[in-house]
Amino acid sequence: MTVGAAPKGPVGVGLIGAGVISAQYLSNLTTFPDLEVRFVADIDLERAKSRAEEFGVAASGTVEQLLADDGIDIVVNLTLPSMHAEVDLAILAAGKHVWSEKPIATTAEDARRVLDAAAEAGLRVAVAPDTVLGAGLQTAFRAIADGRIGAPQTAITQVLNPGPDRWHPAPEFLFQAGGGPLLDLGPYYLSTLITVFGPVRRVSAVGSIARPERTVESGPRAGTTFEVTVPTYSALLIEFEGGTSAQATFSFQSALPRAGSFEITGTDGVIVLPDPNVFDGESELWTVASWTGVTGHDRPDPESIEAVGASTGRGLGVLELARAIAAGVPERASGALAAHVLDVMLAAAEASETGTTVAVTSTVSAPEPLPAGWDPTERTLA
Ligand SMILES: NC(=O)c1ccc[n+]([C@@H]2O[C@H](COP(=O)([O-])OP(=O)(O)OC[C@H]3O[C@@H](n4cnc5c(N)ncnc54)[C@H](O)[C@@H]3O)[C@@H](O)[C@H]2O)c1
Structure with a gap:
């Protein structure tokens, strides 16, 4: 071409x-x-x-x-x-x-x-990640853009598991420079945060390594041991340029696995998003208004927001890129977003090593939500 x-x-x-x-x-x-x-x-x-x-x-x-x-x-x-x-x-x-x-x-x-x-x-x-283009997160982004929780103020997200040494046949790269749960899982959760809150201004963090040696547990190399050289637990406090904030925890050292949870609190309500590591899933919404008349220890039921859009899976971003090139418009999962996400992760790694708060000097514009009718099964380029 x-x-x-x-x-x-x-x-x-x-x-x-x-x-x-x-x-x-x-x-x-x-x-x-x-x-x-x-x-x-x-x-x-x-x-x-x-x-x-x-x-x-x-x-x-x-x-x-x-x-x-x-x-x-x-x-x-x-x-x-x-x-x-x-x-x-x-x-x-x-x-x-x-x-x-x-x-x-x-x-x-x-x-x-x-x-x-x-x-x-x-x-x-x-x-990657192109999970941010999936129906689950895109539906949540549209609900937030429609003002369903008011102005987003804070977020809490965490993903905890024992580590990919349990299932990956060659897991060493996930425990060494360029890996760890921060660089491996962080992109899903941080890209989602930045899409909602905009670019990050500064980060503080703590990290630890529970076991400095791990063993490949599946595949033909099962039994092979290797060294762990990056934290397998990272907990971040994040401040965005707009003054809002979030906390994020990533762990490969928890014997109690918890799939990624992600909730955003706004001025008028809370939205619980599907796991940013998957493409589908409904969101749940609690609004301040829904508490009217609720007494004692009761709590209102959340409103379920069903995912609308494409949930095909990995590769959606490649398609969105191809269509963006053809249309002459910017792609959503941009390299600039990924570079900012990397800067945030490296700032977090430095913050946990030095015990300081580290400024993030790069910036980026949050991508627009995809139209609800965006359809990967359609032929649009013929
Ligand atoms: N495994 C997962 O569940 C998963 C999920 C999401 C994203 N990812 C990402 O996908 C990437 C690959 O992960 P994976 O789990 O498939 O790893 P993998 O080790 O299973 O596969 C990597 C492949 O790349 C090949 N390779 C390495 N260097 C090469 C080079 N210079 N030229 C050509 N081939 C080369 C290797 O031979 C190997 O076949 C990583 O960035 C990972 O973070 C993996």
Whole structure:
């Protein structure tokens, strides 16, 4: 595709990194009429081949072969966090747009290099999570924008579990630089917070490592031990530029798993969102007005708000990117948002190491909600 020109017909997509999460991406990307997955690449060529065969993708091979394919306009980067920036820079150098898994990079400098390279080449970089584009969160965002809780003031969110060493066949990257629950799970919860409250001004945090050594518990490498080098518990106090605030706790060291909970208190009510790590789910609303006439220890029942919109799953962001490129409008899961989220996470890591409050110097505009009728199953680019 000529840089800047609107694509015609389905947009060609290539995927780099045929590991665990590639199956979810491929099962969705191969169903969107506006996209056509044309190539799967991995340093492990057998893995790339078997994933391509599993999902009926025509070609597989090396990253270089994928990048040389003129039929590919957007490349989905599903490599490990420590490789994201390097692979993104190679994709951009080949003249293709990027969708990257989170985090955008493991250092602020690398994130900046990626965004600068894209700006220079007139290409886009969009970054996970795309759960923020799912029906569950989008419906909640629309309810908040409609004033259902008044002005958002504070939020409380937490996600606690024993850790991905229980289920991931190669979990080391989730416990070392670029990982931990802060960088692995933080993007879901922080992107949601920033979408509602706007950019972050400063962060304070505490963190800890419960067990400095872990063991791979599933897959062919079960029994292998490895070192934990980043906190497996992080608790953040966040202040937004607008003066509102939130608290967020992320743990890989809880024997009592709790799926992500997320509640926002506004001047007129409270909304409980679905877990920002999933695409669907209803919200619950308590308004100050609903307490009228409620006595003693009773409490009013919440109003359920059913999710309206697309809940296909991972890959929605790739489609939204393709349509945004074609329409010449900004993509919602932007690289700038991901870079700000990374800055917040790195500020939190520094705050917990130094015992200080750390300012976040970057800023970003919160993306607009998707229209309720946005439909991934529609062909819009033919
Ligand atoms: N596993 C999950 O449930 C999950 C969920 C959401 C997001 N993610 C994100 O997706 C990304 C991948 O996670 P995963 O669990 O699939 O990891 P994984 O280890 O299962 O797979 C990573 C794949 O990338 C390949 N790879 C690594 N470096 C490469 C390079 N330079 N060029 C080509 N291929 C390369 C590896 O060979 C491997 O097949 C991470 O950023 C992770 O945070 C994972």
